[in-house]
Amino acid sequence: EDGAALYTAKGCMACHGADGKAPIMPQYPKLAGQNKExxxxxxxxxxxxxxxxxxxxxxxxxxxxxxxxxxxxIAAYLASVK
Amino acid sequence: EDGAALYTAKGCMACHGADGKAPIMPQYPKLAGQNKExxxxxxxxxxxxxxxxxxxxxxxxxxxxxxxxxxxxIAAYLASVK
Structure with a gap:
């Protein structure tokens, strides 16, 4: 599975932003670099x-x-984002 | 209130690590730079x-x-950590 491709394909990016770095609302969490587990x-x-x-x-x-x-x-990809 | 002092005084650091950057277990979230809200x-x-x-x-x-x-x-402090 390609986590980066799934992050886009499954719509995660729509709210959490590119690479999980820029959520569209402050009520949503940043995900970049978060622990995979x-x-x-x-x-x-x-x-x-x-x-x-x-x-x-x-x-x-x-x-x-x-x-x-x-x-x-998807989690492995996000955890790997610097 | 001094969020950085409270982060230590209230024991947050014990599990989430210095500045919320290094949780002691991967099941715990990193907090540094997370959205305050x-x-x-x-x-x-x-x-x-x-x-x-x-x-x-x-x-x-x-x-x-x-x-x-x-x-x-505490949240304001953590959100401000680079």
Whole structure:
């Protein structure tokens, strides 16, 4: 899986900005360089509903179409961004 | 309020590392440079229980002793870290 390509294809960039560096609203987190394990856990928890606070409702439909393997690739890509 | 002093005094550094740059476990998020509004919302949601996923249980007792005014100062400090 190509995490960078998935980051665009799955619509992540629309809110979190290029390379996860420039979210469109301050209520959204920057993702560039974040720990991979943390990113994977949050995406899975939002997908399952274990995390449902705040703006997670915006993420839930986005992550619904992303497989666990794809989540892993996206997280690895974001963690690698300097 | 002095956010940098509170970051140490309230024990944030113990898990998130100096300046929020080096969490002691990959399951914990890096905080340096994160959006202030996002940080405030997460701390308040963990304090209230609105966010309770994953490792939030570790944060909950830490944030219990931090006032909203102090949360705001800590978030402003972390957002300012380069």
């Amino acid at each position: 943390y990113l994977v856990a949050q995406m899975k928890d939002i997908k399952s509903g274990a995390r449902a606070n705040g703006m997670s409702m915006v993420m839930k439909p986005m992550v619904a179409s992303v497989s666990d393997q794809e989540l892993d690739a | 996002y940080l405030v919302a997460q701390m308040k949601d963990i304090k209230s229980g609105a966010r309770a996923n994953g490792m939030s249980m570790v944060m909950k007792p830490m944030v219990a002793s931090v006032s909203d005014q102090e949360l705001d100062a």
